[in-house]
Each structure stands twice: as C-alpha cells, then as structure tokens.
Amino acid sequence: MPEASGQKPSFSTSIRGRRRLSEKAFEIELLRPDGLRWIPGQRIQLSWEGLEREYTPVSIPGEASLRLCVRRVSGGTFSTFLTEASVGTSLGLSGPFGYFLYQPSGHRPVFIATGTGVAPFVAMAASGVTGFTLLHGVSAPEELYYADRLRTAAVRYLPCVSRIPAGRFSDREIFPGRVTDFVRSRLPEGIYDFYLCGRGGMVTEVISIVDERFPGSRVFSERFFG
Ligand SMILES: Cc1cc2nc3c(=O)[nH]c(=O)nc-3n(C[C@H](O)[C@H](O)[C@H](O)COP(=O)(O)OP(=O)(O)OC[C@H]3O[C@@H](n4cnc5c(N)ncnc54)[C@H](O)[C@@H]3O)c2cc1C
Structure with missing residues (x-):
C-alpha cells in the first residue's frame, strides 16, 4: 500500500x-x-x-x-x-x-524521441498504441533501443542517426542526421499530433519548426534534461 x-x-x-x-x-x-x-x-x-x-x-x-x-x-x-x-x-x-499521455485525434501522430526519450513511446506501443510515425534520434545505431518492438507498432519507424559511417545504411533505413533536420526538411506538410520527448533543446527546436511548417498541429512534450 x-x-x-x-x-x-x-x-x-x-x-x-x-x-x-x-x-x-x-x-x-x-x-x-x-x-x-x-x-x-x-x-x-x-x-x-x-x-x-x-x-x-x-x-x-x-x-x-x-x-x-x-x-x-x-x-x-x-x-x-x-x-x-x-x-x-x-x-x-x-x-x-505528468500528463504525457497518448491522446488520439483525427490527425496523424508523430512521435519524436532523442536517446532514452523513447521510453514513453515503448510503453505506449506495449499498451496497444499503433499507427504512429516514430523518429528516434541517436548518435550511433547501437543506441536504437527497442527498435524491433517499435518498428512493429509504427506505421513508419525512422532512426535518425547523427554520426553514421558513410555508405553503411541507405537513407530509406536510417536518416543520416538529427530528428530536427528531418522535421525541417523531409516531413511532408500537414497537420499532425506531435509528441516530443528527450533533450530539451530538441523539444524547443521542433516546437519552433512546427510553428513555421505545420500550422494547426498539436504538440505534447516531455523534457528529460537541458
Ligand atoms: C520527466 C523526466 C523523465 C525522465 N526519464 C528518464 C528516463 O526514462 N531515462 C533516463 O535515462 N533519464 C530520464 N530522465 C533523466 C533523469 O531524471 C536524470 O536526470 C538522469 O538519470 C541523470 O541523473 P544523474 O543524477 O545521473 O545526473 P545529474 O548529475 O543529475 O546530471 C548531469 C547532467 O546529465 C545530463 N542528463 C540528464 N539526463 C540525461 C539523459 N537521459 N541523457 C543524456 N544526458 C542526460 C544533464 O545535462 C544533466 O545536467 C528523466 C527526466 C525527467 C525530468
């Protein structure tokens, strides 16, 4: 008790x-x-x-x-x-x-994590949440924790690896850059529900990109540090 x-x-x-x-x-x-x-x-x-x-x-x-x-x-x-x-x-x-909870709407969910910030998305996937896009930002491929489970639940699972050996992976498997680079230059325009978790600098930067590129989108965030 x-x-x-x-x-x-x-x-x-x-x-x-x-x-x-x-x-x-x-x-x-x-x-x-x-x-x-x-x-x-x-x-x-x-x-x-x-x-x-x-x-x-x-x-x-x-x-x-x-x-x-x-x-x-x-x-x-x-x-x-x-x-x-x-x-x-x-x-x-x-x-x-806290209130960093999955709150479905008619808009496509985009989960964005850096490092161990993937933790809430692992728990959401284990509880039956599916159909999300997940961008997981790490510095090296071995930091892609829980990749198999997340790939199964996601409609798109995209590792974003900032320090990747040239030519080792194709762009389709891994985006060679930061999650913020992907959101700024590659994520198609639209209205999304963004869920951001991990480094505070990433959260701040994504919120400013959403303001510019994805008007009407909702943003939920959890900062682990920074
Ligand atoms: C809401 C919330 C949820 C969290 N969930 C997790 C979690 O699931 N897993 C987890 O590992 N941490 C998580 N953290 C971070 C955790 O609370 C601690 O801050 C972390 O374990 C470092 O504590 P420490 O005493 O070892 O380092 P400290 O001596 O307190 O901090 C040293 C420095 O480490 C940096 N730092 C803190 N956390 C991280 C991190 N995860 N990655 C890289 N650098 C970091 C910061 O710059 C900090 O100033 C969470 C934080 C918050 C606020």
Whole structure:
C-alpha cells in the first residue's frame, strides 16, 4: 500500500536485475510496488539517500516488474548509482506524475524521441498504441533501443542517426542526421499530433519548426534534461 506523503503516493521498491542495451544505456528491472498505477507515458520518481530523479517506465502496469531504460550519464550521480547498485538494493518510489499521455485525434501522430526519450513511446506501443510515425534520434545505431518492438507498432519507424559511417545504411533505413533536420526538411506538410520527448533543446527546436511548417498541429512534450 502507498504511504501518505503530501500529494505524492510513495512506495518502496528494490532492484531485481539489469540488462545492457548499449555501451551507454541499460534496462533496470525494479519490483513493481503493489498499488502503483500509472498510464503509459507518465513518469515516476526514484529516491535514494536524499537524491531524487524522475524516470519514465518502458513497461506497462500489467507486467510483473517495473522496467526503466536508463542512460549512464558521465559524472551523473543517480544514473551511476543505478548502474552499479547490487540486486536487492532498496529505493523509494513516488508517483505517477505528468500528463504525457497518448491522446488520439483525427490527425496523424508523430512521435519524436532523442536517446532514452523513447521510453514513453515503448510503453505506449506495449499498451496497444499503433499507427504512429516514430523518429528516434541517436548518435550511433547501437543506441536504437527497442527498435524491433517499435518498428512493429509504427506505421513508419525512422532512426535518425547523427554520426553514421558513410555508405553503411541507405537513407530509406536510417536518416543520416538529427530528428530536427528531418522535421525541417523531409516531413511532408500537414497537420499532425506531435509528441516530443528527450533533450530539451530538441523539444524547443521542433516546437519552433512546427510553428513555421505545420500550422494547426498539436504538440505534447516531455523534457528529460537541458
Ligand atoms: C520527466 C523526466 C523523465 C525522465 N526519464 C528518464 C528516463 O526514462 N531515462 C533516463 O535515462 N533519464 C530520464 N530522465 C533523466 C533523469 O531524471 C536524470 O536526470 C538522469 O538519470 C541523470 O541523473 P544523474 O543524477 O545521473 O545526473 P545529474 O548529475 O543529475 O546530471 C548531469 C547532467 O546529465 C545530463 N542528463 C540528464 N539526463 C540525461 C539523459 N537521459 N541523457 C543524456 N544526458 C542526460 C544533464 O545535462 C544533466 O545536467 C528523466 C527526466 C525527467 C525530468
């Protein structure tokens, strides 16, 4: 049962395991507290020894564990702790928080993520959301986490890789550039529902491109940092 703590339902959890996704990122599996309910796209807050950080589950509420996709940030306190802590380590957990939820309309959904910002879209796809275009911006192909699952649910899945070896992939498989370059120069004009998640600079830049090129579109956004 949640413990009362102001507006935040709070729980305890512990680390059940960890799976490497790339040199920089891993999936961490936590005990899913009884009573924790959330909607895919919402975030939770983890706490440990006075530190608190927010994460967006890639798993959905019906699953046995709570799974997070975490990037180990160079010099970052909490992500380093999550990388190194032993299985069984206890943590505080509160939430859920936020309103970054899939809200279908008559317009085509375009999901745009950078790095681990793909997390809410993985959870939305796992909950049955399909038919979206997904642009996933990363610096190298090995950072295309959850690509197979996302490709299955999407009507178009387009990795946007900023540092790609010349000639290794065709433009049809991978866009060799940033997600912002694609939205500015390649996305056909129209009215869309944009869902943006990840680096704050990407979110700001896409919003300004939408203002110029896609009038009438809706924008939902979640900033992880920056
Ligand atoms: C709503 C929300 C949801 C989030 N969901 C996730 C998630 O699902 N997965 C995840 O890995 N992180 C997520 N984050 C970021 C997370 O909360 C931490 O900021 C991150 O783990 C770094 O914490 P730290 O203590 O290691 O580094 P800190 O010492 O707090 O930060 C060091 C610097 O790292 C940079 N940074 C922070 N997060 C990232 C990142 N993901 N990629 C690259 N650089 C980063 C920032 O520039 C920051 O100033 C989310 C943040 C928010 C606000």
